[in-house]
Amino acid sequence: MSAEAGTPVQTREIHLASRPVGRPAPDNFRLAQAELPELAEGQLLVKNQFMSVDPYMRGRMNDVKSYSAPFRLDAALDGGAVGEVIASRSDAHKVGDVVVHQLGWREHAVVDAAATTPVPGGLAPTSAFLGALGMTGLTAYAGLLKVAEFKEGDVVFVSGAAGAVGSMVGQIAKAMGASRVIGSAGSPEKVARLLELGFDSAFNYNDGPVLGQLQEAAGERGIDVYFDNVGGEHLEAALATLTVGGRVAMCGAIAQYNSTEPPAAPRNMAVAIGKQLTLRGFLVGGQRQHAAEFAEKMAGWLADGTISYDETIVDGLENAPQAFIDLLDGANTGKMLVRL
Numbered sequence: 001m002s003a004e005a006g007t008p009v010q011t012r013e014i015h016l017a018s019r020p021v022g023r024p025a026p027d028n029f030r031l032a033q034a035e036l037p038e039l040a041e042g043q044l045l046v047k048n049q050f051m052s053v054d055p056y057m058r059g060r061m062n063d064v065k066s067y068s069a070p071f072r073l074d075a076a077l078d079g080g081a082v083g084e085v086i087a088s089r090s091d092a093h094k095v096g097d098v099v100v101h102q103l104g105w106r107e108h109a110v111v112d113a114a115a116t117t118p119v120p121g122g123l124a125p126t127s128a129f130l131g132a133l134g135m136t137g138l139t140a141y142a143g144l145l146k147v148a149e150f151k152e153g154d155v156v157f158v159s160g161a162a163g164a165v166g167s168m169v170g171q172i173a174k175a176m177g178a179s180r181v182i183g184s185a186g187s188p189e190k191v192a193r194l195l196e197l198g199f200d201s202a203f204n205y206n207d208g209p210v211l212g213q214l215q216e217a218a219g220e221r222g223i224d225v226y227f228d229n230v231g232g233e234h235l236e237a238a239l240a241t242l243t244v245g246g247r248v249a250m251c252g253a254i255a256q257y258n259s260t261e262p263p264a265a266p267r268n269m270a271v272a273i274g275k276q277l278t279l280r281g282f283l284v285g286g287q288r289q290h291a292a293e294f295a296e297k298m299a300g301w302l303a304d305g306t307i308s309y310d311e312t313i314v315d316g317l318e319n320a321p322q323a324f325i326d327l328l329d330g331a332n333t334g335k336m337l338v339r340l
């Protein structure tokens with residue numbers, strides 16, 4: 001029995017059935033029934049409304065030591081989720097509150113209240129707290145402003161530009177006075193969307209080599225900042241196009257997440273010496289000190305229409321594995337979410 005009358009005792013969750021080799025397939029996942037534990041003192045029962053699927057989860061499906069622990073086989077996956085508190089044994093939260101937490105990939109979660117972030121009412125739909133106002137928004141904000149040390153007048157290039165992080169990077173750069181923002185994405189529809197969002201120039205990396213398209217977009221001036229979501233050929237092209245003293249925020253390398261071979265590019269790392277470039281890798285988890293500043297700024301930009309965000313929403317927990325596979329294949333524009 002659960003702690004509160006009327007609350008469910010069973011839930012559904014997605015388990016990792018086997019570790020993908022290369023591109024994940026539906027049979028790497030399993031839909032499972034699970035018993036909800038009794039609430040301990042300080043815990044909440046949350047009915048999840050949306051869960052996030054994120055590229056970093058692909059790395060956690062491999063059995064390798066990394067910055068976050070690998071997912072366990074035959075156990076529920078986890079990740080960002082937002083939902084409504086339906087039972088509470090914590091003074092910090094009451095029934096009806098909405099919280100963000102890390103027990104996604106399931107319809108209900110028993111979480112420690114201390115491990116949740118409250119969602120303020122009235123600001124934006126709750127889904128936005130997994131995207132523009134959440135982890136991916138903070139990644140964009142901190143990566144551009146704190147890691148790449150963006151300055152007014154910079155020319156900025158961002159890859160994965162139509163995705164959750166990339167679309168925020170480009171719009172934040174414009175809002176902060178970039179002289180030019182260039183984005184790359186994988187389809188003509190995404191390129192058109194980037195221009196609507198205010199990017200000065202955008203190209204489809206499937207149309208031809210990245211280097212030629214980037215150099216055409218950047219012109220003689222080159223780029224001052226590269227926000228790298230992709231790695232590989234994109235990073236090589238950016239290194240070749242950066243100006244002296246240019247800066248790279250190394251955020252992700254999605255071009256290689258499903259690869260079984262080491263990447264062929266970049267082959268031109270040595271240009272970083274002559275151009276005195278700075279390449280800085282970062283994790284959003286190391287940028288939490290900027291969360292309050294980010295939340296205030298982003299709320300303002302969304303409220304006055306400076307920034308807009310896209311979401312691609314898939315319905316149903318049973319479709320979460322396919323949503324994750326489709327994210328890696330580029331089916332999303334903006335944040336990929338599963339509505340539960």
Ligand SMILES: NC(=O)c1ccc[n+]([C@@H]2O[C@H](COP(=O)([O-])OP(=O)(O)OC[C@H]3O[C@@H](n4cnc5c(N)ncnc54)[C@H](OP(=O)(O)O)[C@@H]3O)[C@@H](O)[C@H]2O)c1
Nearest residue numbers: 055163164165185186229251252253254255282283284330
């Ligand atoms: N460092 C951190 O703390 C941190 C935090 C969050 C995210 N990230 C990284 O940031 C990047 C973007 O994450 P996100 O959550 O915003 O995902 P996203 O960009 O919304 O979705 C992933 C996108 O990657 C693109 N993609 C897939 N394969 C590609 C390839 N071979 N070459 C170029 N693009 C490819 C697809 O768009 P196209 O149709 O354009 O190909 C897809 O839509 C990822 O690399 C992720 O790992 C890092």
